[in-house]
Amino acid sequence: MKIAILGGGPAGLYSGLLIKKANPAHDITILERNAADVTYGWGVVFSDRTLASFQRADYKSYEQITNQFVIWDTIDVYYRGETISCRGHVIAGISRKSLLHILQKRCQELGISLRFSCEINDLAQLEAFDLLIAADGVNSIVRKTYAEQFGPTIEPGKAKYIWLGANKVLDAFTFIFRENEHGLFQVHAYPFSGTSSTFLVECDEASWLRAGLDKVDEAGSLAYCQKLLEDNLDGARLLSNNSKWINFPTLKTKTWHYRNRVLLGDAVHTAHFSIGSGTKLAMEDAIALSGALEQYSDLDSALNAYELERKPVVEVFQRAAAESQAYFETIKRYLGLDPMPFAFQLLTRSGRITYDDLRFRDVRFGEAVDRWHAEKADVLPAGELSPDTRQSVIFAPPPMFAPLTLRSLTLLNRIALSYRVEAFSPPSEEHPDRVLKDEASEIYKRARSDVGLILVGPIAVSEQGRMTPHDAGMYKEHQADAWKGIVRSVHNGSPAMIAVELNHAGRRGSTRPRAEGLDRPLREHNWPLLSASALPYTPLSQVPKEMNRADMEQVCNDFVRSASWAHRANVDILQLNMAHGYLLASFLSPLTNQRCDAYGGDLQSRLRFPLEVFDAVRAAWPENKPLSVALNTADCVNGGFTIDDAVIVARTLRAHGCDIIAVQVGQTTIESEPAYGRGFLTPFSERIRNEAGIPTIVGGYLTTSNEINTILAAGRADLCIVDSPDI
């Protein structure tokens, strides 16, 4: 075959050499628009797994590349003047120039024709070739020429970044976070030769404008960064190589080949630099393409096989890169965290590395994380010290076993179990408003599993506020007595504390037990429903009454009465439900609150009634006891309540004396579509905790200690609800 390769970067050179090596009969020409010795950029990094694939693909270049490698295994996070180090991340760097040099030489050895300073503007020039491999970078002329066939989309990132070098020797992959009068700047720096390092400097657009970086030239940018990083550079100079501030473009392409033209590397996909995989993915593309050409005799099957092999792999990286990019773009929200959780959060941002992974890679780091939690985690995110700041310790248990203090209550650990009363109550004639006996033993059993908190609910505040006829309640004196017995047995028989969630079901009331499905109205004996607006929950549901002022007073009094009975029953934490489309939540969402009075309209007005209830309960609930709110942090429906709204609500609740938020999403309407899966509530919890500065309880199908420790150590929540499959 006569093959033209457009672009003499790593992807082009590597694919050329591998294809030629597999079949020397191919006639291959590589066309590069720059001269042989002109290269942009500084160092590139590879992980050990990528190196293994290089070793298999071409041992000779592998050997030369690894000879030039700088290998290190530490990541340093410099933040608030403190450096947190974590070892065990094997990363290798090489200068882009050396890499290209090795690959060029290898191509020449194999008899590939390399033409430099050869700019192609018209693809008609290349028609004589049987195969055109486009490795011509993110501005690929081939992709642009056949844009309709390839279907590319380019999304520019929100942040500005510049790729600089420095004549500084680094001994670790180094993240630097620096704040100055213009804003926050972060640096990704890593060594690539015995004498120099790459310095990628990034900031948000506002900081960039405040710093006047839109108005300065290359030298001006260099001078600014030099001054910014003075302390970190220790006298070394930053270097520029035609470096410019740009927004990172993320390129995705629907189809990777068209007829005899195939795209490779940056020409077909890019992934944010923070996961350092651009060159790696490009060279892996080359390996896959040469393999496919060797395996299939017809070109179409080969190109198909190449695309099928690579596209899913690249998509996984692009998803991880997108998460990492979003993390760096919104990093400001983590600035309240101490250096240790800040660094832990950074290292686990992709979701692919966990607490157990980090502990395995670097025991010392793992122990430092544990120690930090034992000593300092009991400090509220707002920054106040809890009454008894702990002594320094030598060894500490994992974060899930650190105690949690809320007001005068201290939980033994960060593990909670939730218990849904209705779930275990079969319908029964004799117990029209049962809480009780069977549930008591179930609750007791859970409390004895060494958890810090047992969370029971939802408990109806009135007969009208029940979901089903068999719901547990806290609206009759004898119910309060029964709760007292349950709480006593938990307190006497276990170290667990007990939280009770009070709820009014609102328009989701008067339904059959959930064993029969959700929100199915009773066949008979339905009771009238209340909601913010007269909108039925499902098309088959009863239309609720829009609450008037008297209804509001009644409901508020019901909550207050239940709260004082809960206190009499010695309940440790009270939780008010403002989630899942029940009564209080129906006021919060614009989808379910269409009122025209003072209780509808903008967010403050929609929050008015839930807040009145909260204030009344806070006043009735003892000062020394924690009060929690189960809050919907997103409706997960278009036009609904969003996480941004929830942050505002959580801040307001905190100011009104709320101690902790139990994070929930969805179920506002039957159209709500949360992205269910392991830990699906964690991203919401992280935002509430770090942006509203209030502790959070998070569940969302967490079943392993590793998930819980990762969440806690990264400061994404303070208390985790475990969904053990065995319970």
Place this chain on the structure above:
Amino acid sequence: MQVGIGLPSGNPGTSNQLIFDWARRADVGPFTSLGVIDRLVYDSYEPLSTLAAVAAVTQRVKLATTIVIGPLHNNALLAKMSATLDALSEGRLVLGLAVGARKQDYEVAGIDYRTRGRRLTEQLSALRSLWEDGAIGPKTVSPRGPDLLIGGLSDQGYARMARYADGYVHGGGPPRAFARGADKARAAWRDAGRPGKPQIWAQGYFALGDEATLEAGYQYMRNYYAFTGPFAERIAAGLLTSPQSIAQFMRGYEEAGCDELVLFPSVPDIAQLERLADVLAGVGRRTR
């Protein structure tokens, strides 16, 4: 985990006699269920009427649709047909429903493809009520009607499953993909406050025998999944072609919490069923 076998009703050229022989033989064990798949525009048998015929020649195995394309059916008629099947089989029906993956089936049926999600949601809510109310007969063995499973991979699919159904049917793939799907189903179930756990069903394809048999199996897979374009090749590559791969597949699914795995033949030959039975016996799986 229990293991069922699919009927060759989705394989072109299957004779009526093979369906009956297959069903009778499967009823002896070690299989716990007989599965059927649904596709309108293809040389395949209609799933519910096939199961009705199979009900007559079996006594023991569950009869499961994995799945029926719900939105192609009228709700009341589907309620009646499945109630009939439930009654004929003495409560052995497990009704799996999903929106399916082929636009063409909707076009030929004259149903607007874009409304499929909404139609399925309405159908699920209607079916239970129709069975329970009893206005439409026959009387089902359980007063609430047959067990209802939902398939599909969208966020909406999981929410729908947790809201109305008894469990989830996964569409196929390596154990890791299944584990993710099963986790989503369990997360949705817990979040909905449903008691207990969702039943989790899954499926895979197998071919056992000499090279020609395996080639026929791969051919069928490529042909059946041709509508997915280039993915047909990857789906075909997932065909289980050795006792070892079947054993590992079953282990992977079991560890990920599968309740019932239905293995479908890619070659419509009764020898396939015998070979699969041997593999199951070889790894110590017997009739429960």
